Amino acid sequence: MTTKFEVNGKPVSVDVEPRLTLADCLRHELRLTGTHIGCEHGVCGACTVLVDGEAVRSCLILAVQAEGAKITTVEGLSNDADLTPLQKSFRKHHALQCGFCTPGFITTAHALLTEEPDCDADRVREVLSGNICRCTGYIGIVDAVLEARAAYKK
């Protein structure tokens, strides 16, 4: 099926089988390999992308369901020149080790801070509890998200 949507600000058109997940479509059809697949059953959050601004597990929706949507992946939240304030904060607080879960945390945290730049530590933990990190123990991740709030305040 031909499906059209927007990824990181660019319109794309893909011809995919109806059963292809959005995660596989992003990774293998569009070669946006920053989105990682960790469980394929919606528990680990590694594949989280933004669909019309909302954090969504791309392993749980089909590519054809993204018709007309605006998708943002970790690549779309990054630039060549420098790390973003959220990324800098992750680096400063050693909020990642192996890096595999990191794109999902970046997208999830970005969606949270965009909506709720005043969230407290409990709220950060609650929202991030949908993403699994096996390396860090989460301490650095929570600290990083809390410090990055300043950059999202209008």
Added chain:
Amino acid sequence: MKNTFIGTPMERREDLRFLRGRGEYVDDVAMPGLLYAVILRSSVAHGRLVSIDASAALRFPGVHSIITRADMPGGPPIIPMRLQPLPEFKPFEQPVIAHDKVRYVGEPIAVILASSVAVAEDALEAIEVEIEELPAVADWQSASANTTVLFEKQGTNRSLVFHSRKGDADAAFANAPYVRREKLRTGRHFGLTMEPRGVMAAWDDAAGKLTIYGAAKVPFFNRRILSAQIGLPVDSIDMIENDVGGGYGARGEFYPEDFLIPFAARHVKRPVKWIEDRRENLMAMNHAREEECDLEVACARDGTILAIRGEVRTDMGAYMRTNGAVGARNVSQFMAGPYRVPHVKIDSSLWMTNKTPVGTYRGPGRFEACFFLERMIDMIAADLGIDRIEFRRKNLVTAAEQPYPIAHVQPTDAKDEYDSGEYSETLERALKEINWSEKAKLQGKLIDGKYHGLGVVCFIEGGAAGPKEMARIEVNPEGKFSVYMGTASVGQGVETVFAQIAADALEVPVDNIDHVYHGSTAYVSDGYGAYHSRSTVMGGSAVLDATNNFMALLRQAAGKRLGCAESNVTLDIDKVTGGGRTMALKDFAGLTAEGAFLNKKHTYSYGAHVCHITVDAKLGRIEIIDYVVVQDVGRAVNPLTLRGQVLGSLVQGLGGAVLEDLKYDENGQFLTGSLADYLLPTATDFPNLRCVVLDDYPSPINPLGAKGAGEGGIIAAGGCMANAVANALSSFGVQPRELPLSPTYIWGLVQAGQRAAAE
């Protein structure tokens, strides 16, 4: 030394790619003409493999071929052990694909190669497999009955018994004024990595060369195994390490797929990629930890430990895998922990069962040993009327006793000794950090419906496994340095750490260490890898040797070109000076020197865990109020990443203490095949954790003074939490003897305690 990058918290260079989604993990690598592999696995725990009929599956459009035992006429190759490769284990090693029998749910039976993963999965359903079912051996108890044996020729399910000995424990017990005996057990966990395993192999028919992507942890060793199995010289195989999404001991060992995928690529002369899904991962990656012991401790009335004695049984699963014996070995060697125990006698038996085979998981055997002994120490201190802190103080090894000999393990003939440290100092620091003297009054108190408890545990962590590690330093065309390592990265940040060490050694800014390459077989002449908390110590020491060799080479080369004595040549960041003349370092591009560090001894970092928890006795639910780990690591190279190692491993340990358990039913059916069944810690579970890293007692056995430190957080977590639960629920007489401390288990203990009190 001009620089002090070692010891300075430094942000990681790896992060720049990971944070932007630019890491390159094995599934991110594409290749033209790729076929996708999916593996049909046994759904039966134990049975004779009668027939495999793939004819219907082969007719599916898009299916290229299906590989089974029939494609390996001489019988499938056997995967040899990497660690403790004893002759006794040989008959229990795993074939790369099921041959005459299947022995666990998840054992590979066929490999389907197709144009996409989805097509391969469709075809998998159409393969007809006939298995004549046999009774399953689902735990060590039924294994020990030997009525059903996994390996008929052996006639027993016991592959080995390790004997750890020191002094004369039996004599010490015969004369002991006090003895306590307990049965304790730990659950089945594993080093689940967030990135599932994956292998991509490409066969170059013209050159006769295999290139394998997705290598991790021990690429040089795995290359030797594959070379022997597949009949190619070592030089015809390149193992490429991509970014690796977590290791924890489990990832990177040689698994059946590490043969099957390269074999498939060569067989069909096309590149082949296999990426594990999570259900497979839970039933195919090495399991670990499931151990039970009957342990006895003999003490003097003043609390001096006189001897320990006991039997441990490990549920090994179906085969002896590459590092499968490590847990059972370590639990016997380290049962005495950081304590002065003059007499030790531990027999550790390895029982084969119809479950996924075991391998190592961070802190193998040490997590279990720490839980076993520390649980007993709290019970014994209470029996003897001695404060449990005082009991530990009295028995911890002192600096004056170092190096302190530990139990000798047979049949591996492993003699070992602790290297340095005043163990009580970490305990005292931990007590101070958590404010124990103030909190002590809360012990067992019921406040707002929850019981408060304190836990305390001391631990020892081994590191720096030999025999050797290699490093190479090279001048690159930009006049900076490239460092090539024989160790591997499993995501722990070694690029940054080795850059710090090399920058200090060469006395250049850390940015002049342009690249740190690691993990691929093409970089250095030999390498060992990332396990046993060894990378920093072994690899870092090899960097120092490579620097010495490099500087000698540079002096020689520059002396000639500058027309001066070698001894007059100096390196000043990117310039080489001598005899009043200066050249740019980049004029020496390509100049390279290898170095090595050889080591037969181990480092032993050590420390203490203390925690303050509450327990809801009605729900069996635990909450951590405060938790502190203090660890002395000899020398901290990067305090920022080290803190990450300690806290990260602590949360893994708390997962094993409270949540994680791989379950089977009595037929050997696997019950925890998703992340909804195998529970991992999330961000809301353990928010209040702290650590203090000390480097007061450098290791005398390596030039850095560093000690391996990747496992200290995990080793003591089970014991500390269990002791805290016992302390909180002391009014019910609760004594946890098992992990994990699930709500059901704790609730059951409370109920039993209440019933006992009522009687």
